[in-house]
Amino acid sequence: MTTTVAPLSGTFDIGGDLRVNRLGFGAMRITGPGVWGEPRDHKESIAVLRRAVELGINLIDTADSYGPHVSERLIAEALYPYPSGLLIATKAGFQRSGPDLWTEDGRPDHLRSACEGSLERLKLKRIDLFQLHRIDRKVPMKDQIGALLELQREGKIKHIGLSEVTVKQIKDVQRLTPVATVQNRYNLVDRRSEDVLRYCTENGIGFIPWYPLATGNLAREGSPLAKAAAKLDATPAQVALAWLLKKSPGMLPIPGTSSVRHLEENAAAAKLELDNSTMRELEE
Numbered sequence: 289m290t291t292t293v294a295p296l297s298g299t300f301d302i303g304g305d306l307r308v309n310r311l312g313f314g315a316m317r318i319t320g321p322g323v324w325g326e327p328r329d330h331k332e333s334i335a336v337l338r339r340a341v342e343l344g345i346n347l348i349d350t351a352d353s354y355g356p357h358v359s360e361r362l363i364a365e366a367l368y369p370y371p372s373g374l375l376i377a378t379k380a381g382f383q384r385s386g387p388d389l390w391t392e393d394g395r396p397d398h399l400r401s402a403c404e405g406s407l408e409r410l411k412l413k414r415i416d417l418f419q420l421h422r423i424d425r426k427v428p429m430k431d432q433i434g435a436l437l438e439l440q441r442e443g444k445i446k447h448i449g450l451s452e453v454t455v456k457q458i459k460d461v462q463r464l465t466p467v468a469t470v471q472n473r474y475n476l477v478d479r480r481s482e483d484v485l486r487y488c489t490e491n492g493i494g495f496i497p498w499y500p501l502a503t504g505n506l507a508r509e510g511s512p513l514a515k516a517a518a519k520l521d522a523t524p525a526q527v528a529l530a531w532l533l534k535k536s537p538g539m540l541p542i543p544g545t546s547s548v549r550h551l552e553e554n555a556a557a558a559k560l561e562l563d564n565s566t567m568r569e570l571e572e
């Protein structure tokens with residue numbers, strides 16, 4: 289297979305100035321079960337990250353809470369010193385107490401120490417895209433964004449992104465700061481964030497759909513995409529990703545996997561172009 293396939297997905301300028309290939313990689317699945325602890329196969333997780341870069345992927349999404357800390361540590365172990373042009377986007381805003389347990393924490397002190405921990409683990413001087421994992425309802429929004437703005441003034445982060453937000457919340461945040469990206473759950477069978485996607489597309493905000501494969505359900509045997517995939521001589525996962533890429537020029541899918549084989553399959557979606565009638569059929 290072509291080695292550097294990801295550039296075929298096209299490019300997007302995050303925050304207007306950091307160019308990435310649109311098909312990225314989500315590094316949540318390289319940790320242990322329940323996004324907790326070490327991965328079952330450390331060697332494979334390292335191989336996935338290195339292969340992602342070989343495939344031309346230069347947007348890697350992670351978070352301090354994946355592991356916690358494990359995903360960021362593995363990224364540095366596999367890829368540091370980083371190739372030029374690699375954008376590692378991380379997030380803050382959750383505390384972890386066990387497998388599958390997530391507690392929002394948007395207190396400014398927490399966001400600051402999470403950012404400083406991420407900088408250290410990732411061996412970075414600056415985080416190019418720092419995403420607020422959730423807007424914590426227990427903390428005034430302006431205090432959470434204020435903490436990020438302070439980190440930005442100190443040069444610790446470049447662009448600010450949001451996750452799981454409504455159009456109204458994006459507009460509220462935009463009164464305080466430009467928003468470079470929004471990361472909401474979105475895939476062919478869950479399009480509840482359609483209005484957010486539309487707003488992002490119209491306003492030059494990168495849209496990073498999480499669960500792009502519906503946690504793998506769109507990729508597995510029996511996928512609702514099996515028929516379309518057979519017609520296109522592709523796999524269901526590739527059709528799910530090609531559908532996303534075609535949906536908006538600002539769409540930046542980050543499929544997650546712990547396997548090199550799945551990574552290669554997913555990356556090859558970059559060269560699959562769906563026509564308008566296939567798009568319509570898939571959306572019916």
Ligand SMILES: NC(=O)c1ccc[n+]([C@@H]2O[C@H](COP(=O)([O-])OP(=O)(O)OC[C@H]3O[C@@H](n4cnc5c(N)ncnc54)[C@H](OP(=O)(O)O)[C@@H]3O)[C@@H](O)[C@H]2O)c1
Nearest residue numbers: 314315316498499500501502503504507525543544545546
């Ligand atoms: N902002 C947020 O709140 C939020 C929430 C969740 C996730 N995320 C981010 O979004 C990224 C993507 O989400 P995700 O990883 O949870 O879901 P996903 O990409 O929809 O699906 C990942 C799952 O699908 C399987 N898979 C991947 N490629 C496959 C293939 N070609 N064939 C068969 N199975 C395949 C993986 O298993 P294998 O490991 O066996 O391949 C894994 O279990 C995450 O990695 C993370 O960076 C963000």
